[in-house]
Amino acid sequence: MSRWLTYATDLVGIRKPQQLATLFIDTVSRELELDTCLLLVPSADGRTLVPHRTDLEMVWSVTDFDCPFAHVLQSSKPMELLLDSLVFWQSDRTFTRLTESVGLFDSVRIVPLPLNQDVVKTLLFLIGETDHLRQIFTHDDFCRYVDVFSQQWALLSDIEREEKNQRDLRESLSDVERDREQQRLVSTLSKTLVGQSASMQKLREQIVSAAGSQLSVMIQGDTGTGKELVAQAVHEMSERADQPFIAINCAAIPENLLESELFGYCKGAFSGAEADKQGLIAQANGGTLFLDEIGDMPLVLQAKLLRVLETRTFRPVGGKEELASDFRLVSATHVNLLGQVRQKAFRQDLYYRLFQYPITVPCLTDRIEDIEQLSQHFVDLFNDSHSTQIRGLNYKAIDCLKQHSFHGNVRELKHLIEFGCAQTQDGHEVQVNSFVHRILPREEVNLFQVEEPESRTVIKDLKQAIQDFESKIIRERLRLFSGDRAKAAESLGIPKRTLAYKCQKLEIKAP
Known part of the structure; x- marks a missing residue:
């Protein structure tokens, strides 16, 4: 051959x-x-x-x-x-x-x-x-x-080629299934992180994405935006959902106690340490450790936390042996950590270690369109906890809330709604007069802000300046309530007769 x-x-x-x-x-x-x-x-x-x-x-x-x-x-x-x-x-x-x-x-x-x-x-x-x-x-x-x-x-x-086509088809089906599961998780989050605004939709998608990774998550946002809810959501959507979620507010614990809370201590480590105590890092083993307001953590403790993140080992206060803990770190702050790094108040190496997956929670004023849905959500929560049947908020109350500057964000809105529900008869709607005296429209906030020193120097008649200031407040409040002096007086915390007298004295006519 x-x-x-x-x-x-x-x-x-x-x-x-x-x-x-x-x-x-x-x-x-x-x-x-x-x-x-x-x-x-x-x-x-x-x-x-x-x-x-x-x-x-x-x-x-x-x-x-x-x-x-x-x-x-x-x-x-x-x-x-x-x-x-x-x-x-x-x-x-x-x-x-x-x-x-x-x-x-x-x-x-x-x-x-x-x-x-x-x-x-x-x-x-x-x-x-x-x-x-x-x-x-x-x-x-x-x-x-x-x-x-x-x-x-x-x-x-x-x-x-046929095998590749089969692989591509399987991968495509897998991608579709993964996208479908991601959308299901995002939809599930909408029950706790309420709102249909674009910023909230993006936030829920980021949470699902972050939960699928093992990266350290840094949650940024103003006070009252719901940073702890976001942290809990990251945990509950992750593979660690059936393990502990351990949370601690670094700003709420004195500096000398924060280390022992995190790392635990051994018997005799200091006066009063009569028995071994397991710290939060050990308790979070297998789960998630949430450090709220981490910007307030002392520099000395920051160095120890960085070592824990790098080695996954720690030593209790007074201990001689290294212990291991497999936890996922989620932290939160309302301060500008990068600014603190520049001021040497926060370690740069820890900053980059924490910011592996940053998430920013939007302010309520950046998603005004969610106020109505959020308000109804809080009414439903109030009804569930108080066995009532408040029907919701009157449209005028909704309009009033949308004009308010929520410096306390969602937490402030929740408290306002609870206050309004508490003053509303069962089966009725929450009216604007139930809480209006506790809020101010955004355009009125500047009336109560202290003027700049330059503007104060031009005041030559203090009595007249006070009258002008009082007149402006009353006119704006009457305009808010369409000339209703009873509601305006109630919102200002004065009797109706006093308001009528001031209107006469200041020559204020109903709008």
Whole structure:
């Protein structure tokens, strides 16, 4: 049997296209004593040709006719290039580099595969002795060997392509399922993190994304925005949901006690330590540790916390052995930590360790459109806890709330709604007069702000300035209640007769 037919049987046993190409090229190169032998295959998108060898960083466009490969692809006919004819292809630097070893008696041969077919699947690139290359393609056994390779290559390529399509389909279905699950989790969060504004939708998506990672989460936001709710949500949406959620407010515990609260202590560590006490870091093992107002943590303790985050080990106060705790850290602050870093009040290395996944909770004034839904949510909570049936808020009450500057954010709104519900008869709506005397519209807030020193220096008549100030407040309040003096007086905390007297004295007429 011809050696080429023997080699052909070896090709049939290969099951991977890359292995098949390597065996084929190595065999041809060895038997024909070639200087260079490559198989050029189309890229996944079919726009370029690349060598089968991954170590060769070469690529040619299938439509670049400055290179002979494009001509062979178009004509489906072999091309022979002698040394003197290579000068016509020097504009393609990659091709020139590939053929720089061609000698005086050598030639380049580019053969489309399969042989004698109109549809080209691959190109066989050969550099060798000219006469030898011309003769070998006249040998039937060699041509049969090449045909066996071409058929096996087509078969394995089809199988590999089908497997890739199946993988892509599975990945696509997996992505769809993952997106569906993410949307389900986001929808679940809307029951506790209420609001349909764009900022709240983004916040819920960030929580779900953060929960799926093991990164340290830093929650930023003003007082009352719900940072602890966000921290709890990150925990409950994570793989640690069935493990402890341990929370501590770093600003609420004296500096000398905060370390023992976090790390625990051993018996006899200090006066009063009559028994070992497990710290919060140990209690959070397997779960989540939430450090609220971390910006108030002392610098000395910051260094110890950083070491815990890096080594996952800690030592109780007065202890001699290192203990381990596998917890996920979530922290929160309402201060500008970066500003504190610049002022040397917060460690820079800890800052970057905490900010692996930052989340910002929006202020209520940045999502005014959520006030109505939030208000109804708090009414429902009030009804559940007090066994009442308050119907909700009157539209005037909603409008009034939307004009208020909520410096206390959602917490302040919740307290206002509870106050209003407490003054509302069962089965009725909360009216604006139930809480209006506790709030001010945003446009009125500036009336109560202290004027700048420059403006105070121009006051020459104190009595007149006080009258003007009082007049402005009363006019704005009457305008708010459409001239209703009873409601305006109630909101100002004065009797109606007193308001009437002041209106007469200050010459204020109903709007």
